Each structure stands twice: as C-alpha cells, then as structure tokens.
Amino acid sequence: MIVHTETVVFDEPLHLECGRDLQPFEIAYARYGELNAAGDNAILVLHGLTTDQHAAGQSGPEGRPGWWDTVIGPGKAMDTDRWCVICPNALGSYGGSSGPASLDPSTGRPYGMRFPIATIADSVASQARLADHLGIRRFHAITGGCFGGFQALEWMARHGDRLGRAVVITATPRTSAHNLALWAVLRDAIRSDPNWRGGDYYDGPPPDAGLGLTAKFGALFWMNRATYEQKFGLKHLAGKAPAYSFEPEFEAEAFLENVGRNAAGRMDANSLLYLTRAVDYFDMTRGHESLSDVFGDYRSPTLLVSYANDWRYPAEEMAEIADALEAIGAPVRQVALDSPGGHGSFLYDTAGLTPLLGDFLAA
Amino acid sequence: MIVHTETVVFDEPLHLECGRDLQPFEIAYARYGELNAAGDNAILVLHGLTTDQHAAGQSGPEGRPGWWDTVIGPGKAMDTDRWCVICPNALGSYGGSSGPASLDPSTGRPYGMRFPIATIADSVASQARLADHLGIRRFHAITGGCFGGFQALEWMARHGDRLGRAVVITATPRTSAHNLALWAVLRDAIRSDPNWRGGDYYDGPPPDAGLGLTAKFGALFWMNRATYEQKFGLKHLAGKAPAYSFEPEFEAEAFLENVGRNAAGRMDANSLLYLTRAVDYFDMTRGHESLSDVFGDYRSPTLLVSYANDWRYPAEEMAEIADALEAIGAPVRQVALDSPGGHGSFLYDTAGLTPLLGDFLAA
Numbered sequence: 001m002i003v004h005t006e007t008v009v010f011d012e013p014l015h016l017e018c019g020r021d022l023q024p025f026e027i028a029y030a031r032y033g034e035l036n037a038a039g040d041n042a043i044l045v046l047h048g049l050t051t052d053q054h055a056a057g058q059s060g061p062e063g064r065p066g067w068w069d070t071v072i073g074p075g076k077a078m079d080t081d082r083w084c085v086i087c088p089n090a091l092g093s094y095g096g097s098s099g100p101a102s103l104d105p106s107t108g109r110p111y112g113m114r115f116p117i118a119t120i121a122d123s124v125a126s127q128a129r130l131a132d133h134l135g136i137r138r139f140h141a142i143t144g145g146c147f148g149g150f151q152a153l154e155w156m157a158r159h160g161d162r163l164g165r166a167v168v169i170t171a172t173p174r175t176s177a178h179n180l181a182l183w184a185v186l187r188d189a190i191r192s193d194p195n196w197r198g199g200d201y202y203d204g205p206p207p208d209a210g211l212g213l214t215a216k217f218g219a220l221f222w223m224n225r226a227t228y229e230q231k232f233g234l235k236h237l238a239g240k241a242p243a244y245s246f247e248p249e250f251e252a253e254a255f256l257e258n259v260g261r262n263a264a265g266r267m268d269a270n271s272l273l274y275l276t277r278a279v280d281y282f283d284m285t286r287g288h289e290s291l292s293d294v295f296g297d298y299r300s301p302t303l304l305v306s307y308a309n310d311w312r313y314p315a316e317e318m319a320e321i322a323d324a325l326e327a328i329g330a331p332v333r334q335v336a337l338d339s340p341g342g343h344g345s346f347l348y349d350t351a352g353l354t355p356l357l358g359d360f361l362a363a
Numbered sequence: 364m365i366v367h368t369e370t371v372v373f374d375e376p377l378h379l380e381c382g383r384d385l386q387p388f389e390i391a392y393a394r395y396g397e398l399n400a401a402g403d404n405a406i407l408v409l410h411g412l413t414t415d416q417h418a419a420g421q422s423g424p425e426g427r428p429g430w431w432d433t434v435i436g437p438g439k440a441m442d443t444d445r446w447c448v449i450c451p452n453a454l455g456s457y458g459g460s461s462g463p464a465s466l467d468p469s470t471g472r473p474y475g476m477r478f479p480i481a482t483i484a485d486s487v488a489s490q491a492r493l494a495d496h497l498g499i500r501r502f503h504a505i506t507g508g509c510f511g512g513f514q515a516l517e518w519m520a521r522h523g524d525r526l527g528r529a530v531v532i533t534a535t536p537r538t539s540a541h542n543l544a545l546w547a548v549l550r551d552a553i554r555s556d557p558n559w560r561g562g563d564y565y566d567g568p569p570p571d572a573g574l575g576l577t578a579k580f581g582a583l584f585w586m587n588r589a590t591y592e593q594k595f596g597l598k599h600l601a602g603k604a605p606a607y608s609f610e611p612e613f614e615a616e617a618f619l620e621n622v623g624r625n626a627a628g629r630m631d632a633n634s635l636l637y638l639t640r641a642v643d644y645f646d647m648t649r650g651h652e653s654l655s656d657v658f659g660d661y662r663s664p665t666l667l668v669s670y671a672n673d674w675r676y677p678a679e680e681m682a683e684i685a686d687a688l689e690a691i692g693a694p695v696r697q698v699a700l701d702s703p704g705g706h707g708s709f710l711y712d713t714a715g716l717t718p719l720l721g722d723f724l725a726a
Contacts, residue, residue: 018607117607177591178583180615185579187609188623192555192572209555216548217580220541225674228540234646242644244381244480246550246636250643252543260551273609280613281605283597311588311674 001073001080003057004031007096008133014091014126017281020116024105027130028096029088032056032072033080035136040164042136043078043361044127045087046144046151048347049275050218050267052095055087056080060266070350077358083140088127090151091118092275094268097126101202101268112270113199120147120282124154131162138162141361145169145305145346146313147275150282153321157284160298167357169305169346172317173291173324174283179312182221183276189213190269199270211269212260219259224309224342228252291324298325303360304334305346305353312343364436364443366420367394370459371496377454377489380644383479387468390493391459392451395419395435396443398497405499406441406724407490408450409507409514411710412638413581413630415458418450419443423629433713440721446503451490453514454481455638457631460489464565464631475633476562483510483645487517494525501525504724508532508668508709509676510638513645516684520647523661530720532668532709535680536654536687537646542675545584546639552576553632562633574632575623582622587672587705591615654687661688666723667697668709668716675706696723 006029013023030053035042045055047067056072058065072078072085089095092115100115107114118126131139142163144152149171156166193210195201223231232252236242243249248257288294304322306315315336325332337352339345346353369392376386393416398405408418410430419435421428435441435448452458455478463478470477481489494502505526507515512534519529556573558564586594595615599605606612611620651657667685669678678699688695700715702708709716 017605113609117609119607174597176588177595177597177613177615178588180595180597180613181579181591181619182583184611184616184619185576185583188576188579189552189555192552192576194557213548213551213555216544216551220545220548225539225541225677228544232540232543234537234540234543242380242649244482244644246476246480246640248547250540250543252540253547256544256547277609281607286605314588 001032001057003059005029005053006031008130010129010133014122014129016116016122017119018117022098022116022118025091025098025126026096026102027088027126029053029086029130030055032085033083035084035134039135040138040140041082042084042086042139044131044139044142044155045072045078045085046142046148047087047090048145049147049272049279050215051347052093053087053089054095055085067347068350071354071357077354078361083361086134086136088130090147090275091123091126092271092278094271099268100199100270100274110200110202112202115274117274117277117281119278120150121154121158123278124151124158127151127155128159128162138164141165141167143167143169143357146171146343147279150279153284156298156302157294157296160296160300163298163300165301165303165360167303167305167360168321169353170307170310170313170343172313173321174285175279180280183280186214186217187273187276189217190273196269199273201269206264207269208264211263211267211272214272215263215267216256216260219256221311222342222344224311224340226309227340227342230340231255291320292327295324295328295330299328299330301331301360301363302333303356304332305356306334306336307342307345308336308338309340310343364395364420366422368392368416369394371493373492373496377485377492379479379485380482381480385461385479385481388454388461388489389459389465390451390461390489392416392449392493393418395448395450396446398447398499402498403501403503404445405447405449405502407494407502407505407518408435408441408448409505409511410450410453411508412510412635412642413578414710415456416450416452417458418448430710431713434717434720440717441724446724449497449499451493453510453638454486454489455634455641457634462631463562463633463637473563473565475565476636478633478637480637480640480644482641483513484517484521486641487514487521490514490518491522491525501527504528504530506530506532506720509534509706510642513642516647519661519665520657520659523659523663526661526663528664528666528723530666530668530723531684532716533670533673533676533706535676536684537648538642543643546643549577549580550636550639552580553636559632562636564632569627570632571627574626574630574635577635578626578630579619579623582619584674585705585707587674587703589672590703590705593703594618654683655690658687658691658693662691662693664694664726665696666719667695668719669697669699670705670708671699671701672703673706
C-alpha cells in the first residue's frame, strides 16, 4: 500500500475557541488510497490521544505498524482499493500539525506552553479547512475512537451535511469528572519531571521519565482489570519464586516498564498536556438546550460502538448519543462489543469491530 | 473516649518470610476501651495502606479524627464501653512500628530501603506477638478492610483458634495483576521525586511531590467513576466559564490538589513502597492445594463485606473466600453494599456498614 503523507500550511488564520488566532497553521495528514474524480470516496479517520496520522502501513525508523493497520488497507474493512482514507494529525498533537513543538512565528522558537489551547472543535475546524484544500466537499464516512470519536461527534454537530455516515467508537458527548481527574494527574506526572522545564525542553533532554510515568498510569485504564488477569495473572518472570525485593519480578511489572519505555521518543510530552486539556473542555451540550439540538441537521446513518467493561466511556453514555440522534430522526445503531480489553479494544482487539465497520461502510 | 497509645519493643527476633530477622522490632498500637479481667473482650482492628493505628478519637497536631471514628467509640457499632479495640500499626508502616524510618541497629541511621520486605503474614506474626504481650489469648473479633482485610484473612488462616469471629471488608484472597500494575506505577511516582534520594531522605526534605502524585493517582481508584460525577461533575470553581488555560478550574481538579497536599506530611513515602510491595506478594493459595486448605481449622463465624462498583476488589473475589469457608463448614455471610463510593466506602461512607458490624459483633 502506498502511503501518502503531506503537511499543508494554511496562511489564513484559524480562529480558536479560546479567542486566539493561529496563523499560520499547519495540518499534517496521511492518505491511504486514491481520491476518485468525483471526490466522493474519502473516509476521514480521526486518531486518539496517543496515536497520530500514521493509521496504516509502517512508519518511523522502526517501521512501526499504524494503529489501525488491521482495519485500513487493500481488501481490509476500510478497503483502500475502494476508499481514500484521510487521517489528519490533530491540532496540538506531535505528528506535524501545529502544536507546542511548532515554531512560534513571533519568537522563532518552539511555542512550548505558549501554544494556545486548541479544543476538539478547533481541530475539527482545521480538518474542514484541510478537506476544502483537498477538494473533498462531502466524506463518504467519518470514524474515530475515543479522542477521535469526540472529533467525529463535533464533525456531526458542525458539518453534518459533509458526512455520508459516521462511526463513533468508545466516546461520550462530554468528558466526565473522573476523566478530568485522570488527565490532571497525568499532566502532573509530566510536569514533575525536572527535564520538563516549564515546557521549554526542545533544545535539551525531553521529560521522558514523566512521559513514561504518564504512559504507565494510562495503561491502568486503557486495559481493564480482567485483561490484566488474563495476560499476566501473578506470573513471575522466568518462573521465579518470590524474591522479596523491589526489582520487577512479575510479568505485569515488566509489561508496564515496556509501556513506559515505548512512550519515550514516540510522543511529545507537551502535546499530551494540550490534548488532555482539550478533552477537559469537551462538553457538546454546553450552551445548548439538548444533545439533539446540538446535532442540528445531521441525518446520516451512524454506528455507535462501545466496549463492555470500558472504564473510560461506558455504553450508557453512548446511549445518550443514540437517543439524541433517534430523536431527530437520524438512523442510528448502537453496538456493545464484548472484548475483554475494555477501552483500548478498538486499537488492540479489532476482530469484533472490523466486520461491523466493513458492512457499515459498504452499505 | 480515652485513647491509649503505646509502642512495645520486642527483643526476641521476628523471623520474616524473606528470610531476614528483625531484631529488635517495635509495634505501635492504639487501644480504645478497657480489656476485661478475662481478657476476652478484645477486638483487633487492622488498618489500610494509607491509614494507621489512629482508628478513632483525634490525633496529631490538627486533631484529625481517626479513620473509623464513625465506627469505634462509646455507644457506636464497635462499642468501646463493651469492647477493647486494639489497632496495631502494620510492620513497614509509618505509625511507629518497625519500618523504613526506624533506626537500623547496625548503622544507627534510618533503614530507608535497607529495611527488609515485611509481608502481610509478617505483620500478622508481629500482631500475634503483641497479643501475647497484652495477655489476649483469643480476640472476640477481628476486622479490617483492604490491606487490613488481607491481614484479617492471614489471621484466620494462621491463628484461626484465636479469633471468635471475623469481619473482612473489600478484600481478596490474592492480589491481582492490575493491583501489581497499580502499585508499580505508584512506587514509580514516589521514586521519580528527586527528594526521594534512594530512600535516604530522612535528614532532608521528604519526597512530598512524589507522595502527592501517588495519592492523587490512588484517588482515581479509591472512588469510583459515578462518585466523581456525583460529587464534582463538570462544575467549574466559583462558577467560572471555560478559561482555556492549564490553571485548575474544575472542582475535580481542586479536589485532587487537596488530596495531594493532604498526603504530604501525613504519610511516609518509603512506607508506601514497602506496604504496596507487601500486597504484591499477597497470595494466600501460593503453595496450597486450595483456599479451603489454607483456612485449616478456622471455624468461627465470618462476615464478608464488598462494595458495588469496587474497581479494586470485586465481590466475585470475595465469593471465592465465602465458598472456601463454606466448604470447611465455617459459618459465613457475604454482603455486597451498594455505596456509590466504591472501594473507599468502608472509610468514607460507613452508614451501610455500621449496623451490619454492630449486629455481627454483638451476636
């Protein structure tokens, strides 16, 4: 599969919800498959907090497979022989779109924490500009999970007429108090690293220890309890008996060490601060009468996918979206998949998701 | 209520599971109520990971109420006019029993990380020595939640003939892989603080930032998701609209800041390393045929209390204990209370627990 990647520089300012303008702003994206002459075979795929535009194929010096490589490709559920998959990097993220690592034109140095807060709606606004630039008036479909799901929901609310259908995975119409708390602690972990230096670490060692701690802590929530039991149980590394020391000796500990190491060098710590803060401000009903009211004139078919035992975004919250869409007459189907993986299943256990997705996209 | 506190120094060594001897060793304890002449009205109360022997009354310069002050006292469920409540500080903890802050007799300086790993069974052995010292052959009852519940279970297994009845709250017969992972991350958070200095911080500033981060992490699990919603929702402090900044502006954030501040000065960071590691090694069935086999000749009545939506120790795991006790003919009753607080309910929402406890103790 040919992977096309590009970064588009927009000179016209992007007006952000916080009141500041981003000018210029850049959006990096990956494209899998070709846009047809009518420009009507594009699928917009929106990535999660800890992933980027490299959704399929391999990328980076290690040839790491894309986060949805099981889903996107020739002959796969999101068939790139038929569809043109566009995956843009979110504003504030670390894949090349404007974010804290970008150069601040007023100083010529990286923004760091002087980058403005870009909300999920701001990312959606940037993506609409990208779609215009690419000549895509209307997407065949839009899809995303978690952070990507929030963006998909904002697309439905703000540009419903530009979407032929939508697949929203493990999402919610507004963040929760528990999410607010989780993100606050993850941000603290990053800022506790002396290398973070108020966010101005781009000319020195990055805060990899804080980033690793954040990734490890996050891993307690992306996978649910039962999955930890199934994968690791109380197994000792190399079959050792209790050593009565603080050295890692359980497989669950080794797994976490690996999670921490993998985060370093792959993610940008400041970006995680910005993206989690964007989620804190995500509340679609703020300033609206009802969630149905928010979805305005969106009437396209929607597939909502939850996972059993998802600690982060339970199916009940997805049901609120289903109800709101039903109330305005938009065709909606809600499915709760029973993957033991919980929240991260849409990334790590896609067997249940892919046939659903394939059928829905082709229908 | 008169609170009697004492620290007993034992000159005979305590042989630990790790193979090392602790000599001398000290056990600090609090006593509420008077031991009767027959010595048969004592109740052994075992504290959790982040609490200590100050279970009732007020203690410390701030006159902080004990963690079970709603439960223990004259006329309360654990009536100190009738019972003599003994609450010993666990080995490795920070309440005055031998732990990492104790002086290492071989160096005259605090042990720090040279303190041996003391398991839950080791704490129980120390408590049996304390009971001997106090002239208590058999306790009227034993009770504890979480870390205290693990100790109660080890008591039942190792000294079943010394217990008239037992109340085990939100516990499990063995730790879980998810627990292992959680504790590993909490320990990392402590060790990430430059003030931790390999555990040798007792002559300098303590690692309060790491300790605070640990306490905040923990708070995401002691309370369940629904409780966060009920207590905080997405409420802004002082009714502010979104500020689009990184300053705390949500009530959930302010709560966590408070949790972090409260941990500093109240807990000892090294102790949390030791106590969580003790839980890592907690597996009652290791080396045994079955859990029934573990409980040997214990036949006293037992009350097992779980909480709905307890992410840490679900009722299913408690049921394994109930089954094992039933199989050996020990009278057992399992109750699942429906407090929205989840795991921490036995500390913070005792309304459902106290009548159960009162009836069971007096029966």
